[in-house]
Amino acid sequence: MQTPRFLPCGDSALTVEFGSAIDPGLNGKVLALDSLLRANPPAGLIETVPTYRSLTLQFDPTTTDYDALIRLLEEATVGLQPQAAMGTRWRVPVVYGGEYGVDLDDVAERHGLAPSRLIELHSAAVYRIYMIGFIPGFAYLGGLDPRIATSRRTQPRLKVPCGSIMIGGEQAGIVPMEMPSGWHLLGRTPVLSYAPGRDPAFLFAAGDEIVFDPIDASRWNDLERAALAGEPVAEPVQA
Template sequence: MTVRILPCGDRALSVELSDRIDETVNARIIDLTAALSSDPIGGIEETVPTYRSLMVLYDPAIIRGKDLSLRLEERLRILQPGRTSGRLFSVPVRYGGPVGLDLEDLAAMKAMTVEDLIALHASVDYRVYMIGFAPGFAYLGGLPDALHTPRLAVPRQHVAAGAIGIGGKQANINSVAGPSGWRFLGQTPVRLFDPSRADAFLLKAGDRVRFRPIEAAEEADLAARIAAGAPGLEEIAS
């Protein structure tokens, strides 16, 4: 991998490992994040992992950017791959319904039945490449090629929290309500972000999710349990 460490203002560095989306690259970014958490470098205030890079925010009164860059290069040289292992979660999804606005149109576009599209979408494990855009918003890789679809030309101004979408080669789970140009197939009652919880974020980069189709009655039951404090996610064996 070709490493570039670039300044981002006077309080942050971007550690770039590639110019493309790749699971191996992403795993190394997550390993570096974990290494800096378990054995911190003095002056680092926060790390933000992305698809192919790690943003490192630091206090220049404690460590200068040039010195930190050298320390990060050294960490990468000695980094042991595979030091972190993501969890696998089952995510319940009601396909269609009031939030699955694009389900039928997508099925027609792909020359599939709605049932076949749902089965294909739920047939694979998705990797959480990064959390971003909004608090807890999960960018997912692993979308089957047949479901790759461009975003909408005109974004919708309001899409509900928990919406399950497709954007290009990616899949996603909305964490909060907001505007979006993604195409949406359904909704999960699971709330990826809830600041009232001890751990506000349910998913982390490197985790995997497997979608489980549910009907409206189970969705309502799960929504009630989640409102009462249940997480709604079920961790399953790999």
């Protein structure tokens, strides 16, 4: 079993790195350590930030220091067992193709698939949210069917619409606000994964799961109005 690496991040943060791959087992260790520290926060801990394979700790250097936290973390990670994704499974409605997913046909052709088959493969998976990052609320998803994994675009777009459902390499993502991206746009959801005036502002969290529900474009306007009015559009479902 690989020994965790402890990496300094300036004078008020450090990272515990469990490996170098997109792997549920590594991410499970990240979630396990995150849960442990949240349940029993050491003195001086300000925030924890889980990622695919590492956990970053921000701390108050006037209360604790790097060496003290390393000693605590070395003990905490001995025999640490991966934690299963214990978050919410969300059903997210998606309009695929056309103006909502301008790259769908091109990605399907690249893989020798009919667009309808690409939609089937994309929406059949259960995606794990490995991390939230890049911009507020952006959900990095693992679990993409390898048959439709697609290298990123050579020319990124400067503006991708809020709610875009994208793939890039072996990853998938949900866009929380207009942003630049070189990923491929397969569809769009009216779900607002980030809404600053909402409580909570972030709908999804690391450890949650996503299943995509293909819907007809005729439903878009009603669902978008509901989402903007603060009504629930993504539904929690039983695993």
